[in-house]
Amino acid sequence: MTDAPFRVLPALDDDNRFFWTSGADGRLRFLRCQACGYWLHPPAPYCPSCGGRDVAPEPVSGRGQVWSFTINHHPWDGSPEPWNIVLVELDEQPGLRLTSNLVGAADDAIEIGMRVQVAFEERDGIFFPLFEPEAP
Ligand SMILES: [Zn+2]
Structure with a gap:
């Protein structure tokens, strides 16, 4: 997680x-x-x-799939490791990819091709586009 x-x-x-x-209106x-x-x-x-x-x-729809991912175990910046880095390909277009983090799932549950949807995390007016498992 x-x-x-x-x-x-x-x-x-x-x-x-x-x-x-953009995430101010959830899109x-x-x-x-x-x-x-x-x-x-x-x-x-x-x-x-x-x-x-x-x-x-x-x-965009904010929906897509995990195109690639890695689990970071190195303490680069003081974040509590491990943490994941996912590359999500949006449904709108092949090659339209965003580097992000997956939340709402255990790191060992992440798979290539996993369906995901955007989930924003707001800090100081910045809306970081994260992803979570797609709602059924
Ligand atoms: Zn054009």
């Missing part, structure tokens, strides 16, 4: 503010190309699929 690890608060700017505050958002519909993450000023420069935040 990942238990309240140390988190570095991101410095907000005009490019990333939408991402880190995860990524930039999406307004020309071809391609989802971008990490944020970029243009679409890698069609080269279009009209990109804007849009909400």
